[in-house]
Amino acid sequence: MSYNALQSDLAKQGYVASDDLAVALHLALSLERPLLLEGAAGVGKTDVARTLSAVRDTRLIRLQCYEGLDAAQAIYEWNYQRQLLTIRAAAEDGETGKTVEQRIFSREFLLERPLLAAITQDTPPVLLIDEIDRADEEFEAYLLEILSDYQVSIPELGTITAKSKPIVILTSNGTRDLSDALRRRCLYTYVDYPSRETELAILKARCPDVEVHLSTKIIGFVQKLREETLEKTPGIAEMLDFAAALVGLGIADLTDDPAILQSTLTTLLKTQSDQAQITPEVAGRIAGRAA
Amino acid sequence: MSRVTRFAGRDPGPAARITGFIAHLRSNGLRLGVAEAETALAALTEIVAISPDESRRALRAVCTGCKEEAVRFDALFDSYWMDAGRVKQKVIKNKSSTISDDVHSSRDAKGQDSSGAGSVNAPDDTSGDAESDGTGKLISSEIRNLSRKDLRDLVRPDEIAEAEVIARRIGAALRDKRSRRRIAARKGDRLHFRKTIRHSLATGGEPVRLLRKRRPDRARKIVALCDVSGSMTVYAQVFLAFLAGLMRADTTADAYLFHTRLVRITEALRDKDALRAIGRMSLMADGFGGGSKIGPSLALFADTYAKRFVDGRSVVLILSDGYDTAPPAIMGNALAKLKKRGCKIIWLNPLKGWNDYAPVAAGMAAALPHLDLFAAANTLGDLAALETELAVL
Numbered sequence: 124m125s126y127n128a129l130q131s132d133l134a135k136q137g138y139v140a141s142d143d144l145a146v147a148l149h150l151a152l153s154l155e156r157p158l159l160l161e162g163a164a165g166v167g168k169t170d171v172a173r174t175l176s177a178v179r180d181t182r183l184i185r186l187q188c189y190e191g192l193d194a195a196q197a198i199y200e201w202n203y204q205r206q207l208l209t210i211r212a213a214a215e216d217g218e219t220g221k222t223v224e225q226r227i228f229s230r231e232f233l234l235e236r237p238l239l240a241a242i243t244q245d246t247p248p249v250l251l252i253d254e255i256d257r258a259d260e261e262f263e264a265y266l267l268e269i270l271s272d273y274q275v276s277i278p279e280l281g282t283i284t285a286k287s288k289p290i291v292i293l294t295s296n297g298t299r300d301l302s303d304a305l306r307r308r309c310l311y312t313y314v315d316y317p318s319r320e321t322e323l324a325i326l327k328a329r330c331p332d333v334e335v336h337l338s339t340k341i342i343g344f345v346q347k348l349r350e351e352t353l354e355k356t357p358g359i360a361e362m363l364d365f366a367a368a369l370v371g372l373g374i375a376d377l378t379d380d381p382a383i384l385q386s387t388l389t390t391l392l393k394t395q396s397d398q399a400q401i402t403p404e405v406a407g408r409i410a411g412r413a414a
Numbered sequence: 415m416s417r418v419t420r421f422a423g424r425d426p427g428p429a430a431r432i433t434g435f436i437a438h439l440r441s442n443g444l445r446l447g448v449a450e451a452e453t454a455l456a457a458l459t460e461i462v463a464i465s466p467d468e469s470r471r472a473l474r475a476v477c478t479g480c481k482e483e484a485v486r487f488d489a490l491f492d493s494y495w496m497d498a499g500r501v502k503q504k505v506i507k508n509k510s511s512t513i514s515d516d517v518h519s520s521r522d523a524k525g526q527d528s529s530g531a532g533s534v535n536a537p538d539d540t541s542g543d544a545e546s547d548g549t550g551k552l553i554s555s556e557i558r559n560l561s562r563k564d565l566r567d568l569v570r571p572d573e574i575a576e577a578e579v580i581a582r583r584i585g586a587a588l589r590d591k592r593s594r595r596r597i598a599a600r601k602g603d604r605l606h607f608r609k610t611i612r613h614s615l616a617t618g619g620e621p622v623r624l625l626r627k628r629r630p631d632r633a634r635k636i637v638a639l640c641d642v643s644g645s646m647t648v649y650a651q652v653f654l655a656f657l658a659g660l661m662r663a664d665t666t667a668d669a670y671l672f673h674t675r676l677v678r679i680t681e682a683l684r685d686k687d688a689l690r691a692i693g694r695m696s697l698m699a700d701g702f703g704g705g706s707k708i709g710p711s712l713a714l715f716a717d718t719y720a721k722r723f724v725d726g727r728s729v730v731l732i733l734s735d736g737y738d739t740a741p742p743a744i745m746g747n748a749l750a751k752l753k754k755r756g757c758k759i760i761w762l763n764p765l766k767g768w769n770d771y772a773p774v775a776a777g778m779a780a781a782l783p784h785l786d787l788f789a790a791a792n793t794l795g796d797l798a799a800l801e802t803e804l805a806v807l
Contacts, residue, residue, distance in 0.1 A: 125461070125462070126461065126468070142467070142471060143471050143474070143475075146461065146468060146471035146472050146475060147471070147472075147475035149460065149461070150457050150460055150461070150472055150475055150476070151475075153460040154453065154456055154457060154460065156453070158475075159479075161480070161481060190726070201607075201608060201611070203607040203608070203611055206611050207611060207614070207619060207621075209619075210611075210614065210615065210618065210619030211618075211619040213619070214618035214619050220615060220616070223615065224615055227611075227615075297481065297721060301480075303445060303479070306479035306480065307445075307447070307449075307450075307479065309479075310475045310476060311475060311478050311479050311480070311484070312474075312475055312484075313481045313484045
């Protein structure tokens, strides 16, 4: 399968991937290496994984990272309540310590968290490790063993090796510098805001009921808006919301009614200072230039 | 569009070219190992390697690891693969500063960090700089000073040792109480189930001893920015010794100098020999004692380095007198942006120690609302006294 085939498969599921991204995904699949996607929020990093799992018709296992995420929530944890009950029951049945120990530290008592679940599937799933930069540095170290050898070591149980290698996609917003050790194990692609043509294709794929005339206006407007110095530049998701809002309000042209345009801008501008900066006059000027 | 490179007839084949390319990238500051060459070759077999566009994309996915590298990659790719007939591109000497004990060229310490400024063939030009020190430098000026001052004249080794002790104490005082992860501890506030169950096995499932865990204190990361413009020359001695001490006491600390430019000096200051570290720093800090652009320097910091090195557990320490030539709004915005990364900002101003000092300098006034602590510091003793104030931050 060449990268073009992958690209068109993704497109069928409504995801328009740039050539850079398609080649990187293709390599990640064929070389069985994790893929690290970096880029601003809202450029479709997470959606890659979701679409890929749909294309490959496999499970999507998602691990949302946050500060303080630890092994117990990401890899595995023992089911303490069950263990405690079993020990009590065994004591009454007169079972010996050795057999009880073996029993309560078996797979039966193991609660699988996303990372362990990902490597114990029969068919390779898509493992999405989302916003890895939010987790702290110690957590990256946990990931190294899983990402390079696809195995998990549990002291009481031994090493669990992957039945099938999952397709791993990591995303990062670049709020923190990732360690070199992690970067080295991954293929890397920087996902930028899409070009005008790509974004038009995305809009067409996601909202087919937007008229051609309006959709070029919308894309023109959003692209121009991204050139302004905003605190939070609107991403693709915001653009789609904006289009849906305009369609919902039955607007045919952006320059028709400044008041309505301004009220729909709430879908694009997500901070107070950005909303204060794009006054109706500025919005009208941008809409005029976008035409 | 440049043409594809024609390799010499005696060239041994694609594998050698790829390793040559990896070496080319490595000598331009990308951190690549042997494994990458292997992956690159494997990657090329998976695509149509004859198409330059496709191999460019594949090699970019394999060889780059961050946005800066990805941006530089195109120029490096062109210079190796798309050059008209030259087998090897003349390589610009290693930009990343390698710490080597016996090699110290003035070149690898040339100020601008290897963050990808300038293209492969055209480094930044420097125009409009003053050639030497003037007199009456008490007001802030915009002109960069090109005369080089050896900072080793300013700092004595025993001061660095003293500063190291102080820096270590300050580092210990700055502890972050927030952490969501817990570790085993005698007097923890939560039960440590895993350990408790394990121990209760011996007593037939009766958890006789309850083991506990608690949130550990996290060390805070100190990021120090030191103003070395003309108006600060008098105080440079103290602050540079403090920086040198800080870097030696705390392995996670980060340090920068600024005057009209911003320079990262962390790597240089990690030199094992304290005085040599100062020497390397003075090579990087050319322009020392010149004009000051505090606002733009802080803005640059907030936009670039801060994204990588400043997080919620950082303390940003600014050592400056606040006399800025740029409009005060720039400084206010830069600090607001920095503050949004969740860090604490401490401003140590040597002038605050003066009688009837008021932060009337426009820049200082703009900065005040964003500071967690605004204190005086003229001597190492003053810095040591900060310990108690930092502990409650």
